[in-house]
Amino acid sequence: MTKLSVNINKIATLRNARGGNRPNVVQAAKDCERFGAEGITVHPRPDERHIRYQDVYDLKEVVTTEFNIEGNPTPDFLKLVKEVRPAQATLVPDAPDAITSNAGWDTIKHKDFLTDVIGELKELGIRTSIFVDPIVPMVEGAAAVNTDRIELYTEAYATNFLQNREEAVAPYLEAAIKAQEFGLGLNAGHDLDLDNLKYLHMTLPGLQEVSIGHALICDALYLGLENTIQLYLRQLK
Template sequence: MTRLSVNINKIATLRNSRGGNNPNVVNVALDCERFGAQGITVHPRPDERHIRYQDVLDLKKVVTTEFNIEGNPDARFIELVTRVRPEQVTLVPDAVDAITSNAGWDTLTHRAHLTDLVKRFKDLGIRVSIFVDADERMVEGAKEVGTDRIELYTEPYATHYAEDRAAAVAPFVKAAQVANKLGLGLNAGHDLSLENLRYFQQAIPGLLEVSIGHALISDALYFGLENTIQLYLKQLEE
């Protein structure tokens, strides 16, 4: 079964909009685990507009499932991950002013930089995943830098799912096949939802984990958090 990691950034966004500590990010993470999530994902950004660096430190003390920290590996991010030592770090090439992640790494152009980062984190016992587009060349490049896994950037799939889901998923299937052949673990995330998740999971060979935040938290406004997590888990059943 593909594992579900819940991205709790949107919980922090809601908290920060009003000040104080409501909703409590740590408590929500614990609830997500209690309701069946198999991992917790956070994506701290330099301006701390949602997850704060202190949140990451607080979460490390209590999260008992897989803790995944994703983000652009600037100096502060590297220091944070080095200090926290999560089960997984996902490297994402976010611009400082990006609203959300919008592209994967060019693993060929940034080969030397990524190779150094991957080694640094793996030497600390942290599993490394690199965020990539569904491009076979980028998957092959990811293998060359030594990463354990890749995370496929699925926004293009989600965007075109309604008009032609077979065509939308096709490049992701090819990228996954290359990853499997090369021995890379396979994650996926961005704009996966109750509408498009099952088809994606069934089409992608060897999908180990999905990281879902915005859609899941939005659905929880209508269905409740516990029920929503169960609905997502059901989509991932073999």
């Protein structure tokens, strides 16, 4: 079974645009779980333009499914993760000024750094995942730093899906097979939606979790949050 983790960053973006606490991020996370989400994902950034660090502490108290914190492993981020101790920490090499994540780790170049960070987190019982492009040497490098899982960066798949879905998914299939060979768990995320999710799920062996935020929240504006979560869950069956 592939779990659906709902990224609630965009709910926080809407709240922050007006100030106050509407919509309430904590309540939204609880509702996502009530509507069927099997995990909650947040990606706090240094400028706190959407999820704030305090949100993460508040969410830790209420999330009953799998809590996944994504982010660049800066000292502040690592301090947050170590204090909250989520089920999973996903390490993403995004620059502070990046609008959204736009590349995976060079797991070979950053081998020593990733090995040290992952070791610290795993000592606390936190499952680790690292964001990688669908490139076999990067998957092999991920295995070398002792991560538990990788998260495949799926923007390229989503961009090319409508033109030729077989070609779009091919490097992801190769990466997924390589991950299985090394005993790595497999997650995926970025630009997945109701059009392209099912085919990815059907094609990749061992896909354990997808993290979806932007498209899901956009769909919820038209379809309602409960209905939208159910529609995404159907793509994973």
